[in-house]
Amino acid sequence: MAEKLIGKDITPPDLVAKVTGRAKYAEDFRADGMLFAKLLSSPMPHARVRRIDASAALSMPGVVDILTADDLPEVDAPGERALTNEPLYEGEPILAVAAVDETTAADAIERINVDFEQLPFVLDPLESLRPGGPNARTEGNVYHISQDLREFRTLKWTAADLTEAGEDRLPMGEPQVEWAVGDTEAGFAEADLILDETIVHQSLTHHPMEPRSSMAYWQNGKLFLHTSTQSTAQTRVAVARALDLELDDVVLIGEYCGGGFGSKVRGSPIMHVPALLSRKTGRPVMMRITLYEENSLGRARPGFQARARMGWRSDGRVTAIDLYVVQDNGPYDRRSDFTTAGNVASLSYQPLSMRFRGVSVFTNTPPRSAQRAPGGAQIVGMLEPIMDKAARELGVDRVAMRRINAPDNNGWVGANQGNLTSAYVREALDKGVETFGWEVKKQLSGQREGTKVTGVGVALSPYVGGSIGFDGLLVIRPDGRLHVHQGTGNLGTHSFADTARVAAEILGMPWDRVVVVWGDTSKHLAWSSVQAGSQTIHAHTRANHAAGMDAKRKLQEIAARDLGGSPGDYETDNGRVFRRSNPSQGMSFARAARRAIQLGGKYSGQELPSDIHDVTVRSAQALAGQGLMGVAKDNYGREGGTWSFVVGFALVELDVETGQVDLKEYTAVADCGTVIHPRGLAAQLHGGGVQGFGIARSQKWVFDPQWGIPFAKRFYTARPPGILDVPLEMHWGAVEIPDPQTPVGAKGIGEPPVGAGSAAIASAIADALGGQYLCRTPLTNDMILAALEGREQPYRPLEIHS
Amino acid sequence: MALIRDMIPAFELFQPTSVEDATSLMERYGEDGWVLAGGLDSFDWFKDRIKRPRAVIDLGNVAELRGVRSTEDGLEIGAMTTLTEVASHGEITRSYGILAQAAAKVATPQIRNQATLGGNVAQDTRCWYYRSGWPCYRAGGNICYADAPTAMNREHCIFGADRCVAVNPSDTAPALTALDAKMVVRNSGGERVVDAEDFFIGPGIDITRMTIMEPGDLLTSIRIPTTWAGARFYFEKVEDRKSWDFALVSVASAMTVNNGRIEQVRVVVNGVAPYPMRLDNVEAQVRGRPLDDETATQAGETAIRGAKALRHNDYKLPLMRNLVRRSLRGEQA
């Protein structure tokens, strides 16, 4: 019997290359005659390009050409192009110069004169919502999306809205989105405790280690693009669409990705620049994005200014939530973080009634994109400490408070009260209580030793855990190896390899004979989910399950055809298909693969299922005849949404004289169904947690309001957490109850660890402060010290980018 | 001229092997020359194309600038000695602990392996307005962007502002000042020795420099007198993260205690002024007083007398007060 693969640690196939430095990332590639491109960016937060004078630059030796927005295909507003003539944020690329080397290209940029007309700008959504406030875009300050209409609008609140709220509470004028479940008035009437809090969550840059560099060249009309992307198959489609190319004319290579966190889901617009410059110059073009540029044109998480009115029964049950979220949308496409936030809030607390309202306002700040648990991490970090505050006031244990409100398999989410495939939150809480030692640790809450006070926190963080309907594609070659063609990317989570194990396990294929094919579309990959939104584990355990089952059936059929009996008499294991009743009667996969080639038809991919995606069809056609092909679409179906949950527990020591916070211990427990790869799961739970620590404690944007220019553009100024900010004591666990609506039982787990980390620390800090929640991320030393000393807080409650 | 960052422009590189060669190169290039020690400050400037020297004089090969030597009256630390070496050097950790502690708190291990003591004390301020290449006073302009009504000045000064409100970012500077270190500065005209306390200057004296060093001056070594060897030391740095961050406020103190009374004492705070700030008033107040919480508490209050907060840095007052208090409370760091 081949070893069981699911639930075991493996060394993923990309690991040795990564740790030895042999892995080639986008910027490591070279091609004959390659040029280097550099970007000229807008110095203003909002401007219009009147005139570009590049003559001096173009006359420099070594400078080959420039690319401006005029060379780019049009994009429908509010979409974004790689280059623009109307920059909407400081640092937005205006043009690119291609030269023989980077120094020359950079020198050339300095010799270009761009005449900018400065336009009004706005950094704070509330400023834009004020009567007469500036709009970030000339077309309006919000983008309306409904079933039949999409348009720019100018939304201004009334002076009465603003006066009513006062300066330090979020005004709640006309929203863009509104829904309600149940009767909130009745809910509040029923409540024994009502809290009304105004909370701010900062916008955050993604800070992947690898900037979004790319290199492109063309051969015979075909684009070869080396880029840094989270997803492979879907990025290729996106490039073809954006540049108006046939899909077959795009080869996308991105085997390694130094992190994306949602900022490189399908690559990003800037990768079009080397592609088009290469077409224009007829030479390969490399564009290395610097970390400085990454902070502008890389993506960011939208910040929220929110107001939550919540009601509780004396036992801790949430009776009503009235949530209003103002989202800092950045300048381009409307982000859905704020609406997701409403869903997550409803899911976490299963309130007896809820109203959600929200508005997403354009600002002249860097473009937003999904960032690990988009919307979820924000709202969890914002609301969980309020739950703690209520628990303290009601005298309810904080874990019990979560337990009484937590969803189970009958839980609901959002305006439509959608179903869940599974939810084992109470089990996760139980496991967390045990692993962390909650009952003992909570006794330490508020204890002071010297200048240090202990605080403990707990947080519940849900997030969407998977999509469905993608394809699996694999080939058993005549050499007896199984090639699993993964179209998902290699973001760094190892799920591209982990999900291949499902097919191997179904087939009984020893792992050392499995070749995971990934990261290069010339290698004929399956149509796959984006590697984002915790989709891969769910979508591709399913897709590879389907493909594995397809291959297994074909093996059985071939065996039955050659060895007699019916396919059902045969089993597969250890690289062989054999008769159950007589395991010595059978054939190796290698032989079966040769037979499949002889037989042709569906066995070797000459005939394909009709429901698979066009991308898979092309890949399968290219691979046809190379062996026994397993190819299938995930048709398993499901009812309801797939959600995963992480419960985080934190213990901090807070120095009352300096405001310094030491995170001493952190435990995260996941409800993510079947565990596919324990070490990979641990990395997600802890890594996401660390990202959450940064959100809660140190990481932020800072803009000068006068000039609209950001400062935190370096790692040392943006302050993502360092290794010393990570506690020595980190534990993890998983409920390990399979999700009943997916064949392997696994749910995605990339997203929810972030909110758990961020909220658990925020809660622990509030606990150490005797229940004082400062309603803001990050909770920096200055704020904590001001609270301890009873001094005025350094920031106004609604102030952002500070 | 369009701006571009993160790309070092070309310069002429010199790698002298002696101090004489270095100073003569410095003299030759004057304002167009740039002395490169560990490069942690320099390359930031070069990368952003804000400082654009014609010639860079890399001191990496000047052997005489490296290492720690015992002298008759203390230690002499070459300016190019790495912070890792300073942090782990036997005699420094034994007798001048605050210097080792301060050096160990700088940034990260990788940076400390590369960064030098001389570079750490001579580094430029980290005011992000200035570092962004904005034409502020310090950059030769006529404005301080960090002290405007809407400015982001959480990290800026509460003492010693003079048009500019930047702070000195060095971790080792307050420790050296507390130890009464002597800075040995050489130029083509000869050598002079300056007290650490006088080495660092505020914008009132020269708004474009953080130290007395003018073009052509080279910090060759730092001498630590035995005055404070084995004294009671305290060093603490409060920062936003636990690594790779500059101090919000740091304190370094040295004192001798006899019969429970403070005899001699030096207290220096950084992160609150454009220079490491020696607290003469605190020292005078606590000298001869019992080493106890009351003395420390009063010292803390005295320390922040006259401080003036900007829009976002009021927290530096209680932080400085508490750190000074802590440094005198009689706890060993």
Add this chain to the structure above:
Amino acid sequence: MEFFRRATNPWGQDVLVGIAWDLMWAAVIVGVLFVVAHAIYVWRLAPKEEPGADLAAEPGTNVPEQVVRHTLSSRLFHWLMTAAMFALLITAFFPVIGIRFPWVTIHWIAGIGLVLTIVYHVVRATLWQDFWSMWIDRKEIQEGTADVKRFLGRSTVPQRKAGKYPLDHKLFHHVIAAVSIAAIATGLLMMFRVDTPFWVRNPYVLSDGLWGVVYVLHGLSGVALITMITAHIYFAIRPEKLWITRSMINGWIGRKEYLAHHDPQRWVVAPNAPQTLAGAGSSTSPSQSAQQDKQPVG
């Protein structure tokens, strides 16, 4: 030579920051050249001045031995202003030439001092003194032209003696007053850039561009003052002018100087009221000939 300092503002726009410090040296050089040229000219080339008119022939018998030229308060004003001006120039320019010290506070306080002295002067001149005594009329301009011609040896028309203040003094006063007012006006605007007990500094009350103009005007007036004050001091210490300088110290000129340099018709020293230093300040004459107590600024 650079005339202006320019900078790129945070939005990448080219803005004026101030004058180039080369202009300071230019002002020094112009001042020194003027002094040298004038000294050489007077020494070697200028037609020799006729000695003062015959004393005996003048109806100056009732002129007192000491004729008050500057009252105590006038002198006080002059020297306070001198102190402020020197404080301003030293604090402005010494740091530029490498003599470094914290100058800003001294500079703005001295500036406020200058403003106060000038306000005092203007109020006094307007309300208590003969404002018009510093007025330049057409006749004086004609005489001035003649003086220049004679100085250059182009005319032999004898110089007509001045009233209390000769034309060149008046001109100097007005030019330096204008320059000082420019410096003060721009300097007062620049007070928005320092914290005072009355307001918090705010560099954004004017746009970059306007600030550039303010700084340039301030700088230009500053360096102009270098040249003018150089010339002023030079004249103050010239041997033939020392009698005037002395009067700025002790307040009076001798009867001899009075009769030699002034036209008693134009500057009537009241014959029946022998002047004392103490009383002089409050005595004003109604006629234009009774000009008192005005002296060139500087």
